Amino acid sequence: MEILSHPVQVARQTPEQIEFVSKEQNSKLKLSPEQEKSIPDVIDGFNLSKKDKQSLFFDKFQPADKDVYYFVDKNQIIAKNDGKELENGVKFVSFDSVKFDMKKTELNLDNFDYLKNSLKYLGFGENLNSALEARMREGADKFTLGATAEFSTPVAKDLINYELRFSKSTTSDKFFLNNYQASLEKGLKDGKFDSPVNQVFFLNKGNDITAKEAYNLLSGRAIQKKAELGGKVIDGQETPKRKEEIWVKLDFEKKNEQGNSPFKTFHKEYGFDLQASLQKHPIKELNDPDKRERLISSLNRGNLQAVTFEKSSGEEKGYVSANPQYKNLNIYDKDMKLQFEKKEDIKVDNQETKTPSRGR
Template identity: 40%
Template sequence: MNEKNLDYLKEGLKYMGFGTNLNAELERQVQSQQPEFRLSLQLPHHNSTMDYTLHFRRSDQSDMYFFNKYEATLKPDDSARQVSQTFYINKNSGITAKEAYNLLNGRSVHKDLVNTESQPYKAWLQLDPQAQDQQGNHKVKQFHENYGFDLEKTLRQFAIKELEDPQQKERLLRSLERGNQQQVTAVQNGQETKRFIEASPQYKTINVFDEQLKPVKRETILRQEPQQAQRKETKQELLAEGQQELKPVRRKGLAI
């Protein structure tokens, strides 16, 4: 058995969010030297359950195995129907277990990608619930950087307390990029209110929810610009604007 390859696979499972519970079965399957095998895992996520089926295949040229893809199925606890998607893995990198959960819930995930010419780029990904291929996978919509959605710039429009601290702001940005619904503190008229937000790159904004995760108008947490007090214009300001004060002109009389 290739110990380095086994360690690499274990590292990949951990990095992809599948933990270490599959390690014993993974080792047993690698020892068996089957051409390919699958591992199954179920993880709870909030009020839902996710079923994962992980696919491994041995190389035709060596004894090395590769983690190629996994199927994720979201099973909501409510009456909503379950939804599934296949995600492909490349060198222990791809959509993580938590990101798959967020995508299947209709949210968007920001990822580093590579195009067909091996050029790196960044894009927001979102599953299209209305479009599926012959295998039942949803079409993946991509919103590239030139699409015009800037998450950090968008957040500046809103009165979110966490944006005032650099570390909290960075954690908030990273969480939203992973597709999470993140709790924030909205400040309005000096009052703090707990809200949940999520990125909505397709519409170049964010979605806002109350503490029960019910949608609320995003306008309710917009930043309120302080009203500038009206100032009386001074004589100097008038002159600066090119307005001249009229003064009486005294004319000298002509000698007769």
């Protein structure tokens, strides 16, 4: 799985500007400071004046004596048309093809390095670094970065878009990554996509949701996270704080005013034991300590994991995922059909709990 940065995206038009454009009142059109800062100073080696930026933003920018022209599409993404890049002649402009006026804002290198490491820790890799630097140098108080990833499933490819939201401190030149919105479109067998499912994940709480975990949660699966419990005041006394691994999943049946789904949480006392649940099924990988450890780790992260079932009729490929709410596993065949195993299919010797030679 590789997460790719979105192309260069500029600030949105205001409702007033949209009205002026629709009425062709071009003389009233003027870029706001935020809009002007979001537009590169150089695209593909062509320097843009303030007038060029205005032309690009509201209509199109065409360098003198060139066949290519640039414009902003309906998603505020800068695109170019040279008639030969793609079948429809349109190609999106990447951050590697643009330059911003580096004199606008001095870059806080320590802050930049910190944010790069944060993106890497969250699973976004290094492909957003160029876009991050450009946006930090713009000098705006807030900015967003877009990214896209594809996840292959046994039946199709899922598409997930991320919008990472940054803001500048009111007391220093530091930026913070506050949250990101993830939007998942599940792939269907016919090549189309299901309606998107969205969720905003807030950060800087010590147990941040990674990009892959966000995908797993939006796919309806549960993940295991370390949470700080206790600290409640009961009868005037604060209960001791402790850290504990808990299972969480999204409750899609509920939404708050912002459209976010709340989390369902399952603590240790709830009684879900992943290893015990695995032992109830004839999974070949459990017989190898290394494979067993990798399987448990993968399920803890909310992944859909490929396994081999040892049945009386022979070995069969399938998939499993953790289901802490019902204290068991979700079992699927090789075509991702949910399975309900018959007792006669389960080998008796695999019903016994086997102690691996190496723990987690």
